[in-house]
Amino acid sequence: MLSLCNIRRLLKFPKGTFHTSKTRTASTRTDEANAEKTFDKILIANRGEIACRVMRTCRDMGIRTVAVYSDADSQSLHTWMADEGVNVGPALATDSYLNMDAILRAIDKTGAQAVHPGYGFLSENQRFAERLAKQGVAFIGPKQHAIDVMGDKLASKRTAMKAQVNIIPGFDGIVKDAEEAVSLAREIGYPVMLKASAGGGGKGMRVAWNDDETRQGFVLAQEEAKTAVKDDRLLIEKFIDKPRHIEIQILADEQGNTIYLNERECSIQRRNQKVIEEAPSTFLDQDTRKAMGQQAVMLAKAVDYCSAGTVEFLVDSQKNFYFLEMNTRLQVEHPITECTTGVDIVKEMIRVAAGHPLSYTQEDIGINGWAVEARVYAEDPEKFLPSTGYLSTYIEPIGKAAGFDNVRIDTGIFEGSTISMYYDPMISKLITHGPTRQDALNSLAKALDYYTIRGVNHNIPLLRDIITQPQFVQGDITTKFIEEVYPNGFQGRVLTEMESKQLIAAACYMHVEREDASSSFVENDRYDVESELEDQVVIKELVVKLEDKLHKVKAISTFTGLKIQINNELVTIDTDWRLGSPLMKANINGQQVAVQFEKRNGQLLHLRHYGNKYSVLVLDSQQAELYSHMPEKSDVSVAHxxxxxxxxxxxxxxxxxxxxxxxxxxxxxxxxxxxxxxxxxxxxxxxxxxxxxxxxxxxxxxxxxxxxxxxxxx
Incomplete structure (x- = not known):
């Protein structure tokens, strides 16, 4: 667990990082890079996990860092990690992290020589880059022209056409109103996508399958775009049915060198925002990967691009790919590319901004294993709605000693942090890396089971369920995966018979531990004769209610351990769990499982199993008899x-x-x-x-x- 008082000590050893061997062969380049001069001090114009991520690389490079923070973030992790911190305004992002004047004053105050914008906020703001240039401060990102052109979906589409990059059929212009949108949609053919010309991150995007949806989608997309980016211009184009969202990471320097770092599959999305990403894609072959990479490089060269960037494509079932947009910044999902290539993308961004050529050539870039990233959000996984609150417990599945040496967690929070309504509700990015896709997925499943978060709702139940769905395991996915697999929304996991037994056994073990602690379960004379310990057996008859089903259970306690008999079937459980621990790691019938203990209300235990919440009622025989006479509570209608x-x-x-x-x-x-x-x-x-x-x-x-x-x- 992290507490505020020892953050400084722990920050000397950054959590959530693991290294993969580099595929490049020119090892002397590393020695040369260590002797390079870049910057003495960098200001990170962002917050949360991405600010912390950039700071880690800066520290590795011997660069001092400056954090900017709002009133709401005065005690946040990124503020504590930095060498210096400057308050830039109130909680609202428009008054702080989007306040250029305040950030420029922070640069003056601290003497920072360069600014890394992270992602979001001012990362793709051409005006911000321009003002930095006038002030003589390096912008760790692309040139202003590239930001300007690629930040406008219409201009980027025209540029892509000139660069001979495949584009999606659509209307080459701004849609004037809802009725014109309907007329154009009929010409293009349904389904169509309405999206903000200057949007990104799923803001201002709506899919329409008929005239009515086009009219409504136009209004909603326009309102979202106006709020998010202060630009309500909309485009309309053909919506590619059964598409995959696959993106190419590129790096470019000022000397004209541009390379691609292979692809990331980002098809698992909800509301056009990514949920799980992986690298490489299960779908691409080497020829398609090369063709997409080459087109991404062509587009980058067309706008004289330098720094890190990502070219996003939609890919259909026949592996035809179409340019979607270019993000002129660091992507949220960049860690999985770092895992599979061994390239520190942030380091290359800093080097390029200082005028150095890339450390790598295209021949240096290979694919080392498989990496998967799950975005852990504070949200209700069944409603897909954000959750806010205080993190009362936060324990990460990290570290070799705990069996998680192939896990990386990028986060901007710690135990005691508050997830507020003012910013993105991301808790962390959980990344696993392994020799094969299945290895990475197995590690991800285990890490999700061990991830302990209390105080806010979170989406771990959904993440855990997605990665075990047959279609996902087979790699048979599209951007419609979530709506197709969960047509009525995610309703939680339906336990199998085996999983129910695991949960019942865990609940009974916890019940017995509590009874033992109060000396009410085992009689004192059990321990009188040491020679007879193994022969002493104490049986407690219980009734367990799980998911509206009653189960007759016998807890058989001996000196050598506890066995659980569920509906006349014996279940063995081996665990060292003790009262007060939030996580039970157990071997149940020969299978390793993790069950999280959240709280107890009388005889009702609130547990998590495979990420999902379950309430398990454990009663002794007398309590069960009384319970059978209790009336059911009537539901009060709130439909109105x-x-x-x-x-x-x-x-x-x-x-x-x-x-x-x-x-x-x-x-x-x-x-x-x-x-x-x-x-x-x-x-x-x-x-x-x-x-x-x-x-x-x-x-x-x-x-x-x-x-x-x-x-x-x-």
């Missing part, structure tokens, strides 16, 4: 209430008290993490009361609106 599904800001309200509305109509727009979410009417009826007004901040499950009950309208 509209509650906030997540913390956010009410941007617009589209109804008024007394309005008659149809089920499914848009009542209001809620914004959180720069995403626009329409809240729809759960029923047909009359609006009785609206509890909020526009621009109000709301918390999860706050009451927003109330309908009149049917009997009140009769």
């Amino acid at each position: 209430l509209v509650l906030a599904p997540m913390p956010g800001v009410v941007k617009t309200i589209h109804c008024a008290v007394g309005d008659e509305v149809e089920e499914g109509s848009t009542l209001m727009i809620l914004e959180a993490m720069k995403m626009q979410m329409p809240l729809l009417a759960p029923m047909t009826g009359k609006i009785k009361e609206i509890k909020i007004k526009e621009n109000d901040s709301v918390m999860d499950e706050d009451l927003l609106l109330e309908f009149e009950l049917p009997q009140q309208t009769s």
Whole structure:
């Protein structure tokens, strides 16, 4: 566990890093790089895990770092990691991390010679790069022209065409209004994609399959784009059915050298935002990989690109690939490329910004094994909505001693951190690397089972379930994977019979440990005669309720251990778990499993198994008899209430008290993490009361609106 008081000590040994052997053969280049002069001090114009990631490489290179932080981040990990820190404003990103004037003042104050922008915020802001150049400060990223051209989807598409890069069919211009969008969609042919010209990260994107969806999608995409990037221009193009999202990482220097670091598969997405990435892709062959890499290099050269960048493609079932966009910055998922190539991408960015040529040629780049990255978010995995709160427990599955020497975790939080509504709800990036894809996936599954996070909801249940889905294991994936596998949303894991027995056995073991601790389970005379210890057997008859099913259980306790008999079937459990531990590592019927203990309410244990939450009721025979007579609680209907599904800001309200509305109509727009979410009417009826007004901040499950009950309208 991390506590604030010992962060400084622990930061001397950065967590979450592991090294892969470099595929290059010119080892003398490393010695030359160590003697290179780059910068004495770099300011990182970002926060969270990416700021911490950049700082680690800076420290390895002997470069001092400056953190900028908002009021909300004054005690954050990236602020503690840096050699210096400067407050740049209030919690809202527009007043702090997007405040160019404040960041430029921080540069003046600290004497930083260069700025690394990370990703998001000002990383692809041409104006910011221009102002840095005027101030004589190096921007660790591409030149202003490349940012400008590639940051505009229309201009980037035209540039790609000139560079002979494959592009998606669509309209070469800005869509004026919703009706023109419908007309163009009919010409192109459904389905179509509406997307912000200056957008990115899934902001301002909507897929439409008919005229009505095009009209609604135009309005929502325009609102999202305006909020996220202050530019509501939209494009429209053909939506490639059954596509894979595959991207090529490139590196380029000012001497004209440009190379590609192979591909990353990023098809597992929800709401156009990536969830799991891997490198390489299961789908590409060497010829397709080379062709995509060469086209990415051609595009980079067309805009005189330098630094790190990523060219994103959509790939169809026949391995035809189409240019999607170019991100002129470091990508969230860059660690998996570092694992499979041995290249420190941040280091190369810093070197290039200092005027040095790349350390690598194309011949140096190979593929070493397989790497997978899972984005661990604070969110409700069933609703796909952000979660906020205080991290009361945070234990990472990391370190060789714990059996996780092939795991890397990039994070910007520690135990005691707060996940706020102001920024992206990412907790960490969990990366595993192995000789084969299955090795990497096995390591990822184990790491997810051991990852202990308390205080906020998180998406580990979904991540854990995805990587065991047959289609995913086979590599049969598209960008529609989540909506196809979970058509009604993720409902949690349905336990197999074996998994249920594992959970029941673990719960009974925990119950017995508690009973032993209170000296109520084993009689004292059990320990009277040492020679007879192995013959002493104490049997406790229990009833266990799991997922609305009752199971008769016998806990058979001997001096040599505990055995659990579930519905007359014997289950062996071997574990050293003790009361107070949040994680049980056990061998149950010969299989290694991890069960997390969250809390206990009387006889009810709240546990996690394979990432999912389960409530297990463990009763002795007398309690079970009394329980059978207890009445079931009746559910109080809340169908007439509209509650906030997540913390956010009410941007617009589209109804008024007394309005008659149809089920499914848009009542209001809620914004959180720069995403626009329409809240729809759960029923047909009359609006009785609206509890909020526009621009109000709301918390999860706050009451927003109330309908009149049917009997009140009769």
